[in-house]
Amino acid sequence: MNLILLHPGELADSASVVLTDRRFTHIRDVHQVQPGDSLRVGMLGGAIGVARVVQLNPHSVELALDFSAARQPPAPLPVILVLALPRPKMFKRILQTVASLGVKEIWLIHSYRVDKSYWSSPLLTEAMIEAQLLLGLEQAGDTLMPRVEIRKRFKPFVEDELPGLLTGRQGWVAHPYEAEPCPSASVEPKLVAVGPEGGFIAYEVGKLQEAGLRSLSLGSRILRVETAVPVLLSRLFPLS
CATH class of the missing domain: 3.40.1280.10 (SPOUT methyltransferase, trefoil knot domain)
Structure with missing residues (x-):
């Protein structure tokens, strides 16, 4: 998983999200992050930004989102x-x-x-x-x-x-x-x-x-x- 994809409707607010599904499991077990670490995130249908791990526990991860320097996804094949x-x-x-x-x-x-x-x-x-x-x-x-x-x-x-x-x-x-x-x-x-x-x-x-x-x-x-x-x-x- 080279990009953590987020659905706009699941954001807790405009700047954070809590994940409990397979993305959380992947972040915990594969990325093996710690609070303060950064991950690449993308808004489904939108731009790509970064997220900082705020809190990690056995059941969820909280991410603080930053799209201030967002970039666009790769160009589609025609x-x-x-x-x-x-x-x-x-x-x-x-x-x-x-x-x-x-x-x-x-x-x-x-x-x-x-x-x-x-x-x-x-x-x-x-x-x-x-x-x-x-x-x-x-x-x-x-x-x-x-x-x-x-x-x-x-x-x-x-x-x-x-x-x-x-x-x-x-x-x-x-x-x-x-x-x-x-x-x-x-x-x-x-x-x-x-x-x-x-x-x-x-x-x-x-x-x-x-x-x-x-x-x-x-x-x-x-x-x-x-x-x-x-x-x-x-x-x-x-x-x-």
């Missing part, structure tokens, strides 16, 4: 990530990874190779998704929460919504067959679609191409989704 719903086992890791890389808009969609049982996973609740995204933000030192949209029907999404999302953006679908080499990194806005394990089927690739996406390849190696997503983002954008 990307919309369209992701076929991953297996629950890797879903949490992918959410954390893309949040830490600066992705701020994620669309989870259905695909032929997405097992229908994945859609009943408790990981898809708003609270569980937010929890994983927070872990990614804390790792990266970011305060801006990504937006997540869920679409359980592939064709209506591709035909009715995808063209609008592509306005003013390059559109790419990660597909290793009959594809263009991955372009050089740039800050130009993009939309990137990544399929499930096994990839999008030919029909789905065709529909995505009809909507305006071009196929790209990361090379001859076939990567797992959890590996392909960060590799793809790092190839398409100059990460900093």
